[in-house]
Amino acid sequence: MNRRVAVAALLVSATVLAAAADAEAARLYRWKDRYGVSQYGDQPPAQEELAASDVNMTRFRNPPGALVRLRLENHAGGYQAWADNLMHGPVQVMLRFKQHHNVFGAPALPATATVPPRSSVLVATVASADPMRANEFELLLDGLPGDPAARPVGYDYRLPFDYARVRVDQGPGGSFSHNDPQNRYAVDFALPEGTPIVAVREGVVMQVESDFDKAGLNREKYGGRANFIRIVHDDGSMAVYAHLQPEGVQVRTGQRVRKGQRIGLSGHTGFSTAPHLHFVLQANRGMRLESLPFRMFGPLGELKFPASR
Numbered sequence: 001m002n003r004r005v006a007v008a009a010l011l012v013s014a015t016v017l018a019a020a021a022d023a024e025a026a027r028l029y030r031w032k033d034r035y036g037v038s039q040y041g042d043q044p045p046a047q048e049e050l051a052a053s054d055v056n057m058t059r060f061r062n063p064p065g066a067l068v069r070l071r072l073e074n075h076a077g078g079y080q081a082w083a084d085n086l087m088h089g090p091v092q093v094m095l096r097f098k099q100h101h102n103v104f105g106a107p108a109l110p111a112t113a114t115v116p117p118r119s120s121v122l123v124a125t126v127a128s129a130d131p132m133r134a135n136e137f138e139l140l141l142d143g144l145p146g147d148p149a150a151r152p153v154g155y156d157y158r159l160p161f162d163y164a165r166v167r168v169d170q171g172p173g174g175s176f177s178h179n180d181p182q183n184r185y186a187v188d189f190a191l192p193e194g195t196p197i198v199a200v201r202e203g204v205v206m207q208v209e210s211d212f213d214k215a216g217l218n219r220e221k222y223g224g225r226a227n228f229i230r231i232v233h234d235d236g237s238m239a240v241y242a243h244l245q246p247e248g249v250q251v252r253t254g255q256r257v258r259k260g261q262r263i264g265l266s267g268h269t270g271f272s273t274a275p276h277l278h279f280v281l282q283a284n285r286g287m288r289l290e291s292l293p294f295r296m297f298g299p300l301g302e303l304k305f306p307a308s309r
Helices: none
Strands: 010-012 026-032 038-041 056-060 068-075 078-085 091-101 103-106 111-115 120-128 136-145 156-158 168-170 187-190 196-198 203-209 228-232 238-242 244-249 262-266 276-284 289-291 295-298
Touching (some): 078 091, 078 136, 091 120, 228 244
Antiparallel strands (some): 010 136, 068 078, 091 136, 238 276
16 A cells, blocks of 8 residues: 655756755856846856946756756846756646746746657746846746646556456555545555566656665655656556565666566555555646556456445
8 A cells, every 4th residue: 555656746946046055056147237237147247247246146956866957048138947858758847936026937927838858948038027126036847747738548558467366455546545636546456575567558667766765654754755667658648656676676767668578576665554566547637647547457357446445
């Protein structure tokens, strides 16, 4: 059994003009030119560009290991806010102001965009409302796996392991952890640790987590962590295989896997009462993940998963 797979969502934030110093952070310079107009740049200004005021330099950064990155570029007196998708699958992003003064976004924030795999998209431009007055702003970028325009089709999924006997600890709608939109149709298969897990359908490995080695019933401590694999299919649906063994991921991001190919080993990591595999099929429904019902077949035919109570 498991709590909702919190690893399903991504949250990325980058702070402009209000960030702590960091050796790996990018630098943002702000100064007033000879006409008293505020200017921004990622390089310090030449001496002849300066008025009497000092150059104000701050830093901004993305969280370590972020899979979606906010990138700012100086452009025509304002800033272009780009979303860089480092993942091997599409991501939807939302850009918003955390705080702002005398600036506006074009398009108006919050603004959303879909970023193809390993690509960048210009989400918005931030510019001064009144160039003769001081301004400042702070941006947040949220990202979620999947393309909201995807329309998953019906498909006959295979069992994610090679057992003829199937035991389910928690089915769709289970009150323990399958009662939220992300996991409503999830299934928890009771499996011994180290059981080989195979892909239920052909797709591309989009996300992996493999170095978490703890388990327990402390929601605060373990609720948001579990080793997992996310695979995006050709129709935009995404399969998540969670609670894998530490170092139990046997595929890499960007790898295309075939149906029935071995991808990992089952385990007992994260918020979990016993060894099992949490399997869920998901789609992005517009900055929110929703689980999808699915048809699954084993050696003895179609599996029926009665709704849990």
